Amino acid sequence: MEVFTIENLTFKYPQGKNYALDNVNLKVNKGEFLLICGKSGCGKTTLIKHMKAALAPAGEKSGDIYYNGTLLCDVPERIQAQEIGYVMQSPDSQIVTDKVWHELAFGLENLGYKNSVIRIRVAEMASYFGIQNWFHKDVKELSGGQKQILNLASIMAVQPEVIILDEPTSQLCNIAAQEFLALLKRIHEELGITVIIVEHRLENVFPMCDRVVVMDKGKIISSGNLQQTIHNIKDNEFFDAMPVPVKICTALGAPEYKVPVNVNEGRCFLEKYMAGKNLPKESSTHYIGCGRDNIIEASDVWFRYDKDGEDVLKGLNLNVEKGSLTCVLGGNGTGKTTMLYTLCGLLKPYRGKVTVKGKNVKKWGNGLYGKVIGMLPQNPTALFRRDNVYEDISECIIDGKNADKKIEEISRLLDITDILDMHPYDLSGGEQQRCALAKVLLTEPEILILDEPTKGFDGFHKRKLAEIFKKLLNDGITILMVSHDIEFCAEYADRCALCFDGGITVSGDVTEFFSGNSFYTTSANRMAREYFPYAVTAEEVKELCITT
Numbered sequence: 181m182e183v184f185t186i187e188n189l190t191f192k193y194p195q196g197k198n199y200a201l202d203n204v205n206l207k208v209n210k211g212e213f214l215l216i217c218g219k220s221g222c223g224k225t226t227l228i229k230h231m232k233a234a235l236a237p238a239g240e241k242s243g244d245i246y247y248n249g250t251l252l253c254d255v256p257e258r259i260q261a262q263e264i265g266y267v268m269q270s271p272d273s274q275i276v277t278d279k280v281w282h283e284l285a286f287g288l289e290n291l292g293y294k295n296s297v298i299r300i301r302v303a304e305m306a307s308y309f310g311i312q313n314w315f316h317k318d319v320k321e322l323s324g325g326q327k328q329i330l331n332l333a334s335i336m337a338v339q340p341e342v343i344i345l346d347e348p349t350s351q352l353c354n355i356a357a358q359e360f361l362a363l364l365k366r367i368h369e370e371l372g373i374t375v376i377i378v379e380h381r382l383e384n385v386f387p388m389c390d391r392v393v394v395m396d397k398g399k400i401i402s403s404g405n406l407q408q409t410i411h412n413i414k415d416n417e418f419f420d421a422m423p424v425p426v427k428i429c430t431a432l433g434a435p436e437y438k439v440p441v442n443v444n445e446g447r448c449f450l451e452k453y454m455a456g457k458n459l460p461k462e463s464s465t466h467y468i469g470c471g472r473d474n475i476i477e478a479s480d481v482w483f484r485y486d487k488d489g490e491d492v493l494k495g496l497n498l499n500v501e502k503g504s505l506t507c508v509l510g511g512n513g514t515g516k517t518t519m520l521y522t523l524c525g526l527l528k529p530y531r532g533k534v535t536v537k538g539k540n541v542k543k544w545g546n547g548l549y550g551k552v553i554g555m556l557p558q559n560p561t562a563l564f565r566r567d568n569v570y571e572d573i574s575e576c577i578i579d580g581k582n583a584d585k586k587i588e589e590i591s592r593l594l595d596i597t598d599i600l601d602m603h604p605y606d607l608s609g610g611e612q613q614r615c616a617l618a619k620v621l622l623t624e625p626e627i628l629i630l631d632e633p634t635k636g637f638d639g640f641h642k643r644k645l646a647e648i649f650k651k652l653l654n655d656g657i658t659i660l661m662v663s664h665d666i667e668f669c670a671e672y673a674d675r676c677a678l679c680f681d682g683g684i685t686v687s688g689d690v691t692e693f694f695s696g697n698s699f700y701t702t703s704a705n706r707m708a709r710e711y712f713p714y715a716v717t718a719e720e721v722k723e724l725c726i727t728t
Contacts, residue, residue: 181209181210181248182207182208182209182210182246182249183208183209183210183212183247183248183341183342183374184206184207184208184231184245184246184247184342184376185206185207185208185245185246185249186204186205186206186207186227186230186243186244186245186246187205187243187244187245187246188203188204188205188242188243188244189201189203189204189205189227189230189241189242189243189244189245190202190203190204190241190242190243191226191230191237191239191240191241191242191243191398192239192240192241193237193238193239193602193603193606194238194239194240194603194606195568195601195602195603195606196239196599196601196602196606197598197601198397198398198598199398200223200226200239200398201223201226201227201230201398202223202397202398202399203243203399204223204227204243204398204399204400205400206227206393206400206403208342208374208376209374210341210372210374211368211372211373211374212374212375212390212391213365213368213374213375213377213388213389213390213391214374214375214376214377214389214390214391214392214393215377215378215379215382215385215386215389215391215392215393216228216376216377216378216392216393216395217378217379217380217382217392217393217394217395217418217421217638218394218395218396218401218418218638219396219417219418219638219640219641220380220608220609220610220611220613220614220636220637220638220641221599221607221608221610221611222395222396222397222398223395223397223398223399224378224395224608225269225346225347225378225608225609226608227395228266228344228346228376228378230245231245231247231252231264231342231344231376232260232264232266232344233252233253233255233257233260234257234260234261235266237606247260247264258291261287261290261291261338262291262338262339262340263340263341263342264340264341264342264344265335265336265338265340265342265343265344266335266343266344266345266346267328267331267332267335267343267344267345267346267348268331268346268348269346269347269348269350269351269609269636270351270559271324271327271328271330271331271351272327274331275319275327275330275331277319278318278319278320279316279317279318279319280311280314280315280316280317280318280319280322280330281302281306281315281316283319283330283334284301284302284305284306284311284330284333284334284337285298285301285302285337286334287334287335287337287338288301288302288337288338291338301337301338301339302337304337305333305334305336305337306333308333308336309329309332309333309336309363311329311330311333314326323356323511323512323513324351324352324353324356324512324513325352325353325356325357325359325360325511325512326512328348328349328351328352328356328360329359329360329363331348332348332360332363332364332367336367340373341373341374342373342374342375342376343364343367343373343374343375343376344376344377345364345375345376345377345378346378347378347379347380347609347636348360348364348377348379349361349379349381349384349385350380350381350609350635350636351512351558351632351635351664352512352664353509353510353511353512353664354664354666354699354700355511355699355700356511356512357381357384357664358384361384361385361388364377365388377389380421380610380636380637380638381665382421382422382423383423383424383667383703386406386422386423386426386441387406387423387441387442389406390405391403391404391405392404392405392406392409394409394412394413394416394418396416396418401413401416406441407437407438407439408437410422410426410430410439410441411436411437414430417639417640418638418639418640419639420639420640420642420643421638421639421640422639423441423442423703424443424446424667424702424703424704424707424718425440425441425442425443425445425446425449425703425707426439426440426441427718427722428446428704428707428708428718428721428722428725429446429449431722432449432453432722432725432726434449443703443706443707446703446707447706447707447708447710450707450708450710450711450725453725454711454725454728457728458728459711459712459728473501473502473538474499474500474501474502475500475501475502475536475537475626475627475658476498476499476500476523476534476535476536476627476658476660477498477499477500477533477534477535478496478497478498478499478519478522478523478532478533478534479497479532479533479534480495480496480497480531480532480533481493481495481496481497481519481522481529481531481532481533481534482494482495482496482529482530482531482532483518483522483527483528483529483530484530491682492515492518492682493515493518493519493522493529493682493683494515494681494682494683495532495682495683496515496519496522496532496682496683496684497683497684498519498523498677498684498687500658500660501658501674501675502656502658503653503656503657503658504653504658504659504674504675505649505653505659505661505672505673505674505675506659506660506661506673506674506675506676506677507661507662507663507669507673507675507676507677508660508661508662508663508676508677508678508679508684509662509663509664509666509669509676509677509678509679509700510662510678510679510680511680514679514680514681514682515679515681515682515683516631516662516679517558517631517662519662519679520555520629520631520660520662522534523536523541523629523660524541524548524549524553524555524629525541525542525544525548525549525553526549528542536548536552536553536627537552537626551623551625552625552626552627553625553626553627553628553629554620554621554623554624554625554627554628554629555620555628555629555630555631556616556617556620556628556629556630556631556633557616557631558631558632558635560612560613560615560616560617561604561605561612561616563616563619563620564604564605564612564615564616566604567603568600568601568602568603568604569596569599569600569601569602569603569604569607569615570587570600570601572604572615572619573587573590573591573615573618573619573622574587575619576619576620576622576623577622586622587600587622590618590621590622591618593644593648594614594615594617594618594644594648595614595641595644596611596614596615596618599611599615608636609635609636610636610637610638610641611636612636613633613635613636613637614637614641617630617633617645621648625657626656626657626658627657627658627659627660628652628657628658628659628660628661629660629661630659630660630661630662631661631662632661632662632663632664632665633645633661633663634663634665634668642665642668646668646671646672649672662679666694666700666701666702667702667703667704667717667718669690670690670694670701670702670704670705670716670717671717671719673690674689674690675687675688675689675690675693676688676689676690676693676694677693678693678700690716691714691716694716695709695713695714695715695716701716702716702717703718704716704717704718704720704721707721708721708724708725711724711725711728712724
């Protein structure tokens, strides 16, 4: 039986040039775990928003959507609210109360359940999701991973039939993302809940789904099980978004329709592939550095938001070399974002010193942030102030004579030419991210500080971003970024650092950093470390396997 039936759905945003959805036909079976993926801006989020009438965007629409055989527009709001759960991309966007226990009860209260039922449901969800230890906490005290689990638990309290999730792990570290997805899979298997999830990070979610729908330019270009999907898109540029084991094993000649989809399967494939081969005496190759001075130095930095509150930064020490790409990784709530704002001079430490270009940030005044330093915040919408993208990015141009040329170049570079007339809030998460990055780059800073710049990016646009980084580094620009994207950092960074408990616990060149970790390392390294302990990227593993 189909939970959702979508027939000939076509949709265009009010200021859009192209159709966001172009004659989409899709059936979602009851109890199915469905993954919807595709390039940034392909229509994924627009599609799933139409599956809940209260979230459907305004615009020009045709076609029909049926829920359990009834036109969705005829399904009462109360039924939709109770039976169709929706988890948003940003954990903070969905939380409406101040306490964890109240958030769990909020949906039930709004649906008019009796207090006795609410107490039972809340207790059950707190126990099932392991929330007991932070049941009475303020929501603001939770990490990003905890907030997303709370959002999922709050939805499950009303006992929905369907859960729709829009990139729920985009702001979670790799470990928190795995825990969240494992919990989601447990709900699916034990309760038979239908799961529809949109994701760019396919490493963990791809192996656990029943069916994959791939979209491109508002159309569905593939729909099938895992092996059918791999076969259908093997010649498409979106293949770069596939999990690392899929890419490595396909390149090494894995049998068609029998391609390993997770690290364990990939490890078994390599065991057979490497049988009888003489392994080389491999040694790590270290990043030597560009021989330049440190452009940012943080020494024994301590910071807290409230005078009587807990310290967020605790003796932070970090050096960033001029002209390098330095990536800082770490779990949610470890102080990474606070560190960035402190290095920019936007937050003032109560102990320790931060220098930029050899000058204490306290002495820069207003001449640092926005001039020497350009910063991309974690939430890109914080930078948007105008009614369309063109006006928004135009305000960053200093030299008015070359404004049109600069906008044309940056738009082409970041693939936003077709969305310049659109309202920033009508864009997908990845499109918003690219537009915000355009604003930052147009200020032409000497130092780029980026908070989760690859969030919402597919494999294609990550490669484009890496090309931009390479050009900027060649021009002498320094880039410091915080990221949960381990694979991107391993492939393109010069140096990596791990933030934990308000400080940097370890830093080093990419090979040294990732090959020494068990969890904060790449899928390629976990898959092939028995044979090539210092290989940390898919390309390195493929090359070593082929040449050995």
